[in-house]
Every structure is written in C-alpha cells, then in structure tokens.
Amino acid sequence: MKRLFSLLLAIGLLSGFGTFPSFHAYAEESSFTDVWQDHEYLSDIEYLKAKNIVQGYEVDVDGEKTQQFRPDYQINRAELVKIIVETLYSDEEIANCTTVSFSDVKGEDWFAKYVCMAKLKGIVDGYPDGTFKPDQAINFAEAAKIITKALQLSKKTPVSGEEWYVPF
Numbered sequence: 001m002k003r004l005f006s007l008l009l010a011i012g013l014l015s016g017f018g019t020f021p022s023f024h025a026y027a028e029e030s031s032f033t034d035v036w037q038d039h040e041y042l043s044d045i046e047y048l049k050a051k052n053i054v055q056g057y058e059v060d061v062d063g064e065k066t067q068q069f070r071p072d073y074q075i076n077r078a079e080l081v082k083i084i085v086e087t088l089y090s091d092e093e094i095a096n097c098t099t100v101s102f103s104d105v106k107g108e109d110w111f112a113k114y115v116c117m118a119k120l121k122g123i124v125d126g127y128p129d130g131t132f133k134p135d136q137a138i139n140f141a142e143a144a145k146i147i148t149k150a151l152q153l154s155k156k157t158p159v160s161g162e163e164w165y166v167p168f
Contacts, residue, residue, distance in 0.1 A: 032056050032069035045069055053086055078111035078134035080143060081124060084150045085114040093117065102132035109134070123150045141165035 031049050035042055048054045049069075056067045085094060097116035100107050105115050111134055118124040123146055126132045138146075145168040148155055155167040 030069075031067060033059075033061070033066040034068040035071055039071060041071060045071065053083055074137040076135050077132065077138045077142070078109075078115065080138050080146060081118045081134075082111055082114040084123065084146065085117045088150060089117055089121075102126050102130060104131045105134060118146075118150075121150075141168065144168040 030037065030039070030042055031046060035045055039045070045054070049056070054069070056069045059066050059068045094113050094117050097113050097120055098107065099116055099120070100112055101119045102115065105112050109115075115124065115132055115134065119126070124132065142165075145165060147153075148168045158167045
C-alpha cells in the first residue's frame with residue numbers, strides 16, 4: 001500500500017498539479033473520520049483532498065453522515081483510474097467522455113466517465129474478455145502499467161517470453 005500511495009503522489013508531482021509546498025499546511029486535522037492525527041499519511045491525504053483529487057466516501061454512522069478515506073483498504077481499479085484521470089485531464093474533458101467500452105461498466109456507474117477517458121487516452125485496455133473489472137483490487141503490476149501509460153513514461157523493451165508486466 002505504501003508503494004501505491006507513493007506512486008499516486010508521484011503522479012501528482014509529475015503531472016503538474018503543483019508542488020508540495022508544505023505538507024504540514026494540510027496536516028492540522030483530518031477531514032476524514034477514519035484518518036487519525038498521528039496517521040503517517042495524514043498530510044498527504046489532506047493535500048490530495050485540498051486539490052480535489054480525492055473526496056473520500058460518505059458513510060452513515062449511527063444515523064450521522066461522515067466522510068471516510070479508508071486508508072487501510074486496498075484501492076480498486078476504478079478508484080485508481082479516477083485519481084489518475086482527474087489529475088491529468090480537465091473536468092470538461094472528463095464530463096464529455098460518454099462512450100462505455102467495457103461490458104462491466106455501465107453509463108450510470110460513478111466511475112464510467114473516468115474509465116471512458118482512460119480508455120480513450122490509451123491508459124487502460126481492459127481484459128481479453130472485454131471487461132474492466134472496476135471493483136477488483138488493483139495489484140502493483142497493473143498500477144505500474146496504468147501509471148506508465150498515463151504519464152507516457154518510457155518502458156523497458158520486452159524480451160520474448162517475459163510476463164506482460166515486466167516492461168512496466
């Protein structure tokens with residue numbers, strides 16, 4: 001999880017949404033009920049929230065709505081794609097993307113416009129069976145491929161017989 005979070009922060013730095021002037025400016029208190037004051041990524045999480053890259057989850061706790069970040073959950077494919085697409089493209093570009101290319105992504109799904117944009121820009125290909133598997137926890141190899149393609153980073157030339165993820 002630490003590696004993935006570091007990669008997400010790197011996306012932000014490399015994509016130009018700004019430099020991290022001072023993490024401490026965002027670490028006074030948490031916007032999320034499940035991120036404690038002493039959480040090792042509190043300032044990072046608050047920075048991403050301040051930049052509107054993450055919003056968290058609205059959760060009903062004993063009849064009261066609260067915002068959670070779920071820092072100990074594993075990120076899924078749809079969540080990673082949303083973060084990357086929101087980091088790289090304008091709200092207008094994202095909103096105008098409406099073509100659904102995968103059998104398991106419906107137009108009304110919250111993540112459909114982000115998956116649409118990622119597919120349009122060549123960031124994701126999906127699986128051979130025509131699915132995207134948005135709720136599937138993303139593994140490091142998949143995340144590395146998506147990030148490499150999104151940031152147009154150079155990759156290693158594959159050698160015959162290598163696994164699909166080795167170049168990334």
